[in-house]
Amino acid sequence: MTTAAPPSARRTRTLRLLSQSGVLVALLLLVLFGALRYDGFLGAYNLSTFLRYNAMFGLIAVGMCFVIITGGIDLSVGSVVAMSSVVAALLSPHGVGIAVLGGVLAGAAVGLLNGLIITRLNIQPFITTLATxxxxxxxxxxxxxxxxxxxxxxxxxxxxxxxxxDLWRLPVPGVILAVVVVAAAVTLRLTPFGRHALATGGGEDASSLMGLPVDRIKLGVYGLSGALAGLSGVILAAQLGAGQPTEGLGWELSAIASVVVGGTLLTGGMGSIWATLAGTLLLGLIFNLLNFENGRGVISLSPYWQSVIRGGFLLLVVVLQSRAGGSGEP
Incomplete structure (x- = not known):
């Protein structure tokens, strides 16, 4: 006889399904709205520009998804993007391979440092990543x-x-993001690392008692988050033609918002790479539509409003999760 799942677990699963399906529906509706309202919305230039820019946010969101799945948080990714962009620029005279590898390794080093401080010194992720x-x-x-x-x-x-x-008529950053998303989705669902990350977020103490390498999993997810932020920094430098030490402000908020909008609970234990990608595209599409509205003269919003909208959007989703019982144990 099968034991029925407790009400809290059923609510959590229902919330997850609604969040993931909701973000896809919202994404499709916004695409339809933009296609009907604006000339050139589905044109090659707008699509290419959209993917080229938002690929950077997608990369750090994928890394953030793994971190949040384990019940952690990484506030350092925006600064890591800026630092890695400078490292890549400084190494650019030595060739593309050295520049790319140097930027990624610089980000991974910060991520591994985060993981070591959290696991060895038992410092909370919020404090650790705020310091880094x-x-x-x-x-x-x-x-x-x-x-x-x-x-x-x-x-x-x-x-x-x-x-x-461009590669195969697609922007290179978009192709890189697609490869990373597929690899991350496979890792999360089909490898021991991914399953152990989900188990760690679902109950760290229980995972330790089961013999799972909880500390190594945490070290791995923070290292991955840093490496993907480093890759995003390399793309940033390549796009702008220079390393940008002042860029990346608030990018951690965009990553967190994308993950949460995609249905991943901030308490950890469950999440989806594909839904995180949809969350990234949804947030990027909202700002893309606002830019089109600015062009039509209907509204006039400065770029600083993007941070306001991201913060409000994140708060709304977290409140909805809490009201629906999503903050309880899965």
Whole structure:
């Protein structure tokens, strides 16, 4: 005889399904609205620009999804993006491979540092990543020597192609994001690492008693989050032609919002890479539509309103999760 799931677990599963299906429905409706209202909305230029820019947010959201699944948080990703963009720019005279690898490894180093502090010193993720947020931002400015940007080597056209080029008529950053999303989705659902990450978020003490390597899982997810933020920083430098030590402000909020909008609970234990991608695209599409409205003269919103909208959107989703019982144990 099968034991029925407790009401709290059923509510949590229902919330997850509604969140994931809701974000897809909202995404499709906004695409339909934009296609009907604006000329050129589905044109090659707008789609290419949209994917090229939002790929960076998608990459850090994927890393953030793994972190939140384990019940953690990573506030340092925005600063890591800025720091890694400067590292990539400084290494650009040595070739595209060294520049890309250096930026990714710089981000991974910060992520692993976060994981070590959290697991070895038993410091809360919020405090740990807040500290590394400040440290990475300061390091980015130090490496840039307090300049507004560090230009790429003009002879390194291959690095610029990573951010500005096309592959199979698709923007390279979009192709990179697609590869990362597929690999992350497979990792989460079909590998021991992914299953152990979900188990850790569902109950850390129970996972430890079962013999799961909880500390190694935490170290892995924070290292992954840092590495993907580093890759995002490389793309940022390649797109803008320079490392940007002052960029990335508030990007951690965008990543968290994308993950939560996709139905991942902040308490951990469940999540979806595909729904996180949909959340990223949904938030990006909202700002894309606002830009079109600005162009029509209907409204006039400065770029600073993006942070206000992201914060309000995140608060709304978290409140809805809480009211629906999503903050309880899965």
């Amino acid at each position: 947020l400040l440290a990475a931002r300061g390091l980015a400015l130090l490496l840039a020597r307090n300049q507004g940007g560090v230009g790429l080597d003009p002879n390194n056209t291959a690095l610029a192609w990573v951010g500005q080029g």
